[in-house]
Amino acid sequence: MPATPMPTAGSLQVTCGAHTDPGLRRPVNEDALFAEHPVYIVADGMGGHDAGDLASAAIVEVFRPLAGRDDLTPDDVAAAVERAHTAVADIAVNRPRGAGSTLTGVVAVRQDGVRRWLVVNVGDSRVYRLLTDRLEQLTVDHSVAQELVDEGRLARHEMSSFRGRNVITRAIGQERSRADYWLLPIVTGERLLVCSDGLTGELTDEAIRAGLALGGAPGQTAGSLVAQAIGHGGRDNISAIVIDVVAGGISPRQEDTTGGLPFADEASVTVEVSTLRSMRTRRSRG
Incomplete structure (x- = not known):
């Protein structure tokens, strides 16, 4: 998909491009992506043909009505995640292997009148941010491999070759699989990457940064990142969305620590923002 200018209300200007490929070993592409401002998400379906691809497609359809809106709040996004859980759970009924999907991405929302990125994650697809020459992973995998990294039993660089690398601990459509959310400033000049694990399973962080x-x-x-992942083996479906903030964000000079405002999505979709904290500890794991 070619880069598409996304004029938005106010002075925020972003451009976006996306690409997805089934890879070299999977007959069906169970990934689905959606990249229409202010919503940029990737869903990696599970459950095999006629389940995984339907699950990821159902998530996209839930988020599609949010496109083109300038008044989205974190509550709106959390409500969409709940609807996605219901949609995928309905698909899983009467299917022997069930159905599920990861969901990750960023949505431009307004919180207390301020436009921010809301990062959302369930599973092991990822969101990265490149600012100047520094690459940061903005999400934390819900996976057995990540748990081993957190416990000091696996090095981060070993995650892609770990035998159980595809075993995730949360998924859309599964009970008690809550989403993680972070509110982040939108920064002029930043480049965001939303991708499935088919990309990160083949490319190192340094290759992604480069x-x-x-x-x-x-x-x-x-397209180039997806092609590189295919060249390294293409063992899984591969999806990538690249977003550039051209104008309208805060100055990078104001963004010293890339602080995040984490919040928990409880039984209701009411969002309560906690105290500002740095994300450095979370990103330095492994």
Whole structure:
């Protein structure tokens, strides 16, 4: 998908490009992506043909009505996640292997009148951010491999070759699989990557950083990253969305620590924002 200018209300301007591929070993692409401002999400379906692809597609359909809106709140996104859980659970009924999906991405929302990115994650697809030459993973995997990294029993660079790398601990459609959310400032000049584990399972963080830093248009960059993952084996479906903030964000000079405002999504979709804290500890794991 070529880079697409996304004019938005106010002065915020972003461009976006996306690419998805079934890879070399999977007959069906169970990934689905959606990239229409202010919603940029990737869903990696599970359950095999006629289940995993339907699950990821159902998530996209839940989020599609949010496109084009400038008044979204964190509550709106949390409510969409709950609807996605219901939609995927309905697909899983009477299917021997069940159905599920990861969900990750960013949505531009308004919190207390301020426009921010809301990062959402369930599963092991990821969101990264490149600012100047520094790459940061903004999400934390819900996976057995990540738990082993957190416990000091597995090095981060070993995650992609770990035998149980595809075993996740949360999924859309499964009970007690709550989403993690973070509110982040929108920064002029930043480049975001939303991707499935088919990309991160083949490319190291340094390879991802180098690919994002080359400076190509978002669509070209997304396609190049996917092609590199295929070249390294293409063992899974591969999806990537690249988003550039062209104007309208805060100055990078104001963004010293990339602080996040985490909040918990409880039984209701009411969002309560906790005290500002740094995300550095979370990102330094492994």
